[in-house]
Amino acid sequence: MDSASLRSLTPLLDGIDRWVELAPLLPVIVSLELVLSADNAVALASITKNLNNINLQRKALNIGIFIALLLRILVILTAQFFLNFWPVKLIGGIYLISLSISKFLSLNNNGSNQNLIENSEQSNISLFKVILLLSVTDLAFSIDSITAAVAISDQFLLVITGAIIGVIALRFTSGLFIKWLEIYINLEKAGYIAVGLIGLKLIIQLVLFKLVIPEYLFFLVMLFLFIWGFSKKNSSISNV
Template identity: 35%
Template sequence: MFPSGANLLTVGLLVVLEAMLSADNALVMAVIVLGLPRALQKKALRQGLAGAFTSRIIATLLAVQLIAVLWVKLAGGVYLLYLAYSHFFSHGEPGERRRAKRAEPMFGLSAYWATVVRVEAINLMFSIDSILVAVAVSRVTWVVITGGILGLIAMRVIAAQLLKLVERYPPLVDGAFIIIAWIGIQLSIEYLDASGFISLEIPRTASLGLIVAIFAAAYIYARITGPVEHALDPAEEQATELLTDDRPA
């Protein structure tokens, strides 16, 4: 049986969304390993990201099952709305999480393995939003996992291009967070409908069409407003080199 057009479109949308949301997060994870000796940095990053792939699949499988639970729908919807609000209205120090700190032992682990675990944990934490969006957009397990994994691979393979893209064209990331807000609203409506508070069901085709429209509008707006120049600090430059260096560790 061949995948339907809607499923393939959903996979494509999830890949793009994952790439947009993960580009900056990948830079943060690369900065974390800068606290290790240079000879260990690339190895730690690759081991951390490899472990993150496994944990991502497990978390997605759990989310596919748990999203059917009403309170999980509500909690997920509220969380996504909070993320969108924070993106547009939070004015914290933008470079704080991109500052390299010296690697230290943790929970009985050496500094090296503590760093690997931190990379895995932060990757999973950063993945919560995209996992919630994926399971809200589609209940088909292979679609959710394929979209997420291909997005992560795209982020890893073309990290430098993605980083440059999201830094120079902020409306693309803004569009991703508008989609996150929409999915948060959708999950909240599904909760209210299932709980009997309202009678409203949003067709998945309509939701998918709106997501495509938001992506298109963000792209057009980004092209109209033009690129924004952004100078990388030394830590960001080192982190970008780590992400794009394909030589063996």
């Protein structure tokens, strides 16, 4: 092979070498997405279960997650601007905190079972609202997970690949959590405490930008929350 042919292959070989170097980071980014999406899955499942029709729940999750994926890719591609634009973290943090508080208020008022849809006309209206809530909620969560992923690697294609795998996993875990929310009575509360903590984390990072919260400490808090969430079963279901 002559030198001209070798020179023409250099960019390809450099690209292969770069991917060989970056490939070990993909499992790390995917694992990070999965860990950070546990509370996201609870929130999405809780929103979706307001539809009392299983087919509508699946439809809402499929459409909502697809829109969420497109929004995540957009955020990743504009990460340099988007994640450094302080109003984004402020709005995301306030939204997650308000979502957590409003859900606890509704749980205390036993309102979680009063939102079931009775007819097809209401279902269509609620389906649109649920899809919108799913998309906005996942976008708010993605601020935290994408910030962590971009900190690991600045290669957009790698981060996007991790996000795609994470969102696909989120679709299936959300479906599981819809069932688990009926079985484990503390799970919804644990999930929404986690939602509020993530919102608080975004606000703290914005106000006290020099304060670094260790990720391992945050993961430990999430772990204990979900251990508590899965600690108690609904007796009426467990005895069936």
